[in-house]
Amino acid sequence: xxxxxxxxxxxxxVREAAIAVFGQQGLDAPxxxxxxxxxxxxxxxxxLFGSKDGLRRACDDHVFGVIRTAKRDTMxxxxxxxxxxxxxxxxxxxxxxxxxxRSVQAGGEHAREFIDHMVEDALDYMADAVAAGTVLPSRxxxxxxxxxxxxxxxxxxxxxxxxAPQDAEELASCLRTHLDAMALPAxxxxxxxxxxxxxxxxxxxxxxxDPPGQEQAASA
Amino acid sequence: xxxxxxxxxxxxxVREAAIAVFGQQGLDAPxxxxxxxxxxxxxxxxxLFGSKDGLRRACDDHVFGVIRTAKRDTMxxxxxxxxxxxxxxxxxxxxxxxxxxRSVQAGGEHAREFIDHMVEDALDYMADAVAAGTVLPSRxxxxxxxxxxxxxxxxxxxxxxxxAPQDAEELASCLRTHLDAMALPAxxxxxxxxxxxxxxxxxxxxxxxDPPGQEQAASA
DNA sequence: TAGGATCCTACACGCCCGTTTAGTCCGGTG
DNA sequence: CACCGGACTAAACGGGCGTGTAGGATCCTA
Numbered sequence: 001x002x003x004x005x006x007x008x009x010x011x012x013x014v015r016e017a018a019i020a021v022f023g024q025q026g027l028d029a030p031x032x033x034x035x036x037x038x039x040x041x042x043x044x045x046x047x048l049f050g051s052k053d054g055l056r057r058a059c060d061d062h063v064f065g066v067i068r069t070a071k072r073d074t075m076x077x078x079x080x081x082x083x084x085x086x087x088x089x090x091x092x093x094x095x096x097x098x099x100x101x102r103s104v105q106a107g108g109e110h111a112r113e114f115i116d117h118m119v120e121d122a123l124d125y126m127a128d129a130v131a132a133g134t135v136l137p138s139r140x141x142x143x144x145x146x147x148x149x150x151x152x153x154x155x156x157x158x159x160x161x162x163x164a165p166q167d168a169e170e171l172a173s174c175l176r177t178h179l180d181a182m183a184l185p186a187x188x189x190x191x192x193x194x195x196x197x198x199x200x201x202x203x204x205x206x207x208x209x210d211p212p213g214q215e216q217a218a219s220a
Numbered sequence: 221x222x223x224x225x226x227x228x229x230x231x232x233x234v235r236e237a238a239i240a241v242f243g244q245q246g247l248d249a250p251x252x253x254x255x256x257x258x259x260x261x262x263x264x265x266x267x268l269f270g271s272k273d274g275l276r277r278a279c280d281d282h283v284f285g286v287i288r289t290a291k292r293d294t295m296x297x298x299x300x301x302x303x304x305x306x307x308x309x310x311x312x313x314x315x316x317x318x319x320x321x322r323s324v325q326a327g328g329e330h331a332r333e334f335i336d337h338m339v340e341d342a343l344d345y346m347a348d349a350v351a352a353g354t355v356l357p358s359r360x361x362x363x364x365x366x367x368x369x370x371x372x373x374x375x376x377x378x379x380x381x382x383x384a385p386q387d388a389e390e391l392a393s394c395l396r397t398h399l400d401a402m403a404l405p406a407x408x409x410x411x412x413x414x415x416x417x418x419x420x421x422x423x424x425x426x427x428x429x430d431p432p433g434q435e436q437a438a439s440a
Numbered sequence: 441t442a443g444g445a446t447c448c449t450a451c452a453c454g455c456c457c458g459t460t461t462a463g464t465c466c467g468g469t470g
Numbered sequence: 471c472a473c474c475g476g477a478c479t480a481a482a483c484g485g486g487c488g489t490g491t492a493g494g495a496t497c498c499t500a
Contacts, residue, residue, distance in 0.1 A: 148405070
């Protein structure tokens with residue numbers, strides 16, 4: 001029936017199905033759900049990937065690889081944190097974004113590594129943006145970038161948990177309303193904050209005696 | 221052995237143990253783990269609470285009740301979002317905070333309701349703070365408060381996922397380092413944002429034609 | 441001390457899951 | 471033709487889980 005030369009087709013087909021199912025239902029979705037989506041059996045998936053963890057690893061490698069290259073192509077404008085918005089706009093990336101959120105939500109070494117890598121990348125963008133004058137310098141660039149990255153991913157994961165989309169269309173619309181709802185408050189916060197004076201910041205700086213690294217602004 | 225008049229002691233003891241275990245391991249922790257922590261059997265817990273879901277409901281009611289009253293007592297200062305920080309400072313609230321994060325992470329109706337309630341409360345604080353002049357007004361107060369609430373909870377849940385604390389001490393230290401790491405970037409962001417000009421915000425406002433509700437600032 | 445209510449345990453049932461295994465189908469090759 | 475190897479399935483295995491139940495231990499009451 002299936003042609004599957006050297007079953008490379010099957011592998012990638014199962015991988016795509018797994019990314020979709022895991023993104024919608026979470027990483028703990030039954031292997032049989034992935035099998036149904038891909039049109040074969042759970043046993044066959046184990047034969048192909050060794051174990052469920054092997055499948056997860058294959059998904060990780062592929063998704064993070066895709067995102068990494070896509071990021072390299074897109075890396076232009078200002079905020080490293082809003083890069084997520086840009087991804088979600090392209091419909092093709094929606095399943096990958098959902099998978100990332102689920103993966104990060106599930107924790108583990110992979111998630112930590114991915115976030116670390118994302119932070120390192122964003123540090124570059126941020127430095128460029130600071131040098132270009134579109135972004136204000138920070139007293140601790142790495143802490144800021146990590147904070148922005150984590151709240152973006154955490155917010156996304158929270159939204160997926162709350163809405164529990166059942167199929168691809170629900171997932172896409174969920175992401176879209178998520179971005180719509182956060183656009184205004186995020187932009188407001190990003191451009192002017194929400195505290196009217198520097199008292200809290202200054203008292204904190206006085207209390208801890210300025211940041212650990214004591215980095216100076218940008219140096220691209 | 222155990223005295224347990226009318227087993228009210230046992231009920232609350234099991235509930236406390238469940239809150240601790242669920243907060244550390246997640247809402248899907250085995251009932252038997254809770255039983256071990258509380259010093260009895262899984263079957264007994266079912267007898268006491270009807271089902272695992274009944275236990276979860278009892279935990280929800282208690283935790284959210286405690287937080288609600290504690291919030292009413294603490295509700296003073298500025299940022300509704302940093303209220304979480306204040307909670308985590310008090311060691312007694314650490315398990316409850318972790319439970320909330322896990323609960324929100326697991327999704328479901330309870331989590332949604334809790335967030336909605338938190339948003340409504342924070343709306344009041346925010347309005348007061350705006351009236352007092354410590355917080356800038358927003359073009360959409362409810363959207364801002366919801367955004368701040370969600371990113372705080374999402375960030376916290378993400379941190380718990382990544383660090384996977386095994387016992388109470390690890391959990392406490394995890395929360396503490398979490399707050400330490402986010403304090404500076406959050407305060408920076410809250411007082412001055414990170415974008416150096418209003419171009420992105422203005423172009424967005426032009427694009428969507430100002431906010432939906434068109435609320436005016438505060439009216440306490 | 442007898443009896444009964446209550447707290448609690450030990451155990452078994454049924455379900456779902458990942459994984460294993462035996463077997464089937466089928467195209468290619470001598 | 472027989473044969474072989476790979477793709478795939480169906481069924482079963484074993485473990486972990488929530489849950490129901492029968493029985494034992496303990497304590498209050500008369």
